[in-house]
Amino acid sequence: YLMAYLSDIEIPIEEQERFYKSEVKEVEINGTKKAFLKGMRLSLYPKGMNIIRHSRGIKYPEAKRMRLKDANQLIKGKSLTYHTTYRLSNQNGYTMTIDKKEYK
Structure with missing residues (x-):
């Protein structure tokens, strides 16, 4: 839900035919149909902006x-x-491998 809120833009149902079918996501919320443009809101954020926040007092490893x-x-x-x-x-043939492991 959070990713959809940060990335999708709601558009009026009657305007959804102006866009490619693959770009439009149609959902029904409480009996009302709504249309969204998938991922379009992300282009409105400045490059490099940290859109993820955390609660106060959380300790990270x-x-x-x-x-x-x-x-x-x-x-x-x-x-x-x-x-x-x-x-x-x-x-150019440059290759990098990232190996991520987590242990308990």
């Missing part, structure tokens, strides 16, 4: 940068709870 061998010493004996790998590359 401390992020640390370290060598892999030092990190492996910290996680010795811990159980793996999450693992994903991303491979990024561009047209």
Whole structure:
């Protein structure tokens, strides 16, 4: 719901034919039909603006940068709870791999 609120723009139902079908999302709320342009509101925010906020008093885990061998010493004996790998590359042949693991 939050992402739709931050990214979609409501348009009058009678104007939805002016847009591509793939851009328009039609929903029914309390018996009333509404149409939205998907993702169009995001272009209204300045580039780099942090649109995600957090409540006061929330403590986030401390992020640390370290060598892999030092990190492996910290996680010795811990159980793996999450693992994903991303491979990024561009047209020039540059490739970067991001390996994200979370332990309990």
